[in-house]
Amino acid sequence: MTWPIGKIDLINQALALTANNLVAVADDGSDEWNVASAAYEVAIEYMFDSHDWKEITNVVTLQPTGIAPADSQFDTAFAKPPDCVHVIWVRVSFVTGTGGANFPIIYQILNNQIVVNLFNQSAGAPAPPPGQQTTPTVTMKYVSSNPPAAIVGGQSVPAAANMLRTFMTALHRFVMAGIYRGLHEDIATAEKEEQIAMGLLQQARARSDQEQGKRAAFNYRITASRRIRRPFPPVPTGWTGTGMPG
DSSP states (O other): OOSSOOHHHHHHHHHHHTTOOOOSSTTOOOHHHHHHHHHHHHHHHHHHHTSOOGGGEEEEEOOBOSSOOSSTTOOEEEEOOTTEEEEEEEEEEEEETTEEEEEEBOEEEETTEEEEOTTTOBSSOOOOOTTOOSOOEEEEEEEESSOOOOEETTEEOTTTTTSOHHHHHHHHHHHHHHHHHHTSOOHHHHHHHHHHHHHHHHHHHHHHHHTSOOOOOOOOHHHHHHHSOOOSSOOOTTBOTTSOBO
16 A cells, blocks of 8 residues: 555545545546545544644744734734644743743733733743843744645645554545535435544544653542542441441
């Protein structure tokens, strides 16, 4: 099997498995392409937004808009990258006389912009020294809808070049669901295919997360307390755990 798989190849596989005519080229005007392509695009946008896929993440330096945020709680607005599907984190880097440091910063998304307070909201970040001329640098990690492209068989495969095979299998079943719905008008089978696709998407999330280092678990006091077996209500002295005296 050629991997990664391009859009037209995935669509043709789905068309073949649903007993439909294949397409020779993209955008040929056929019902097969129009329905399957629409199903592909709708599904992949939803799938991108459903998880923090490390395979299509990007880190960029944000550019200030130069216009004060509408919310006066924040002092600086940054342009959100046009390919941003989902924000993972935002950090600020202050340059002081002793060097620089990178800190998480409290932010909000307002009018599709990233707004922050550079001087009071950062977690543990020092205030810039008086007279500092250097503007703090704000970086953002996000899920991108336009990751670096790869060329397979002469065609560009921007998403499939990075995603897991299980992710693409889920996408394949979403496309099949769209074909059953749009070409066959078979709603019952379409809904079954969508359920299968959702299950595969959950597997893809789990497999993607398995490739990352494990995070240290937080030991919350309430959670730890619930793990301890206690008599409730309190058992009087001399009574057993059965609630019977003796």
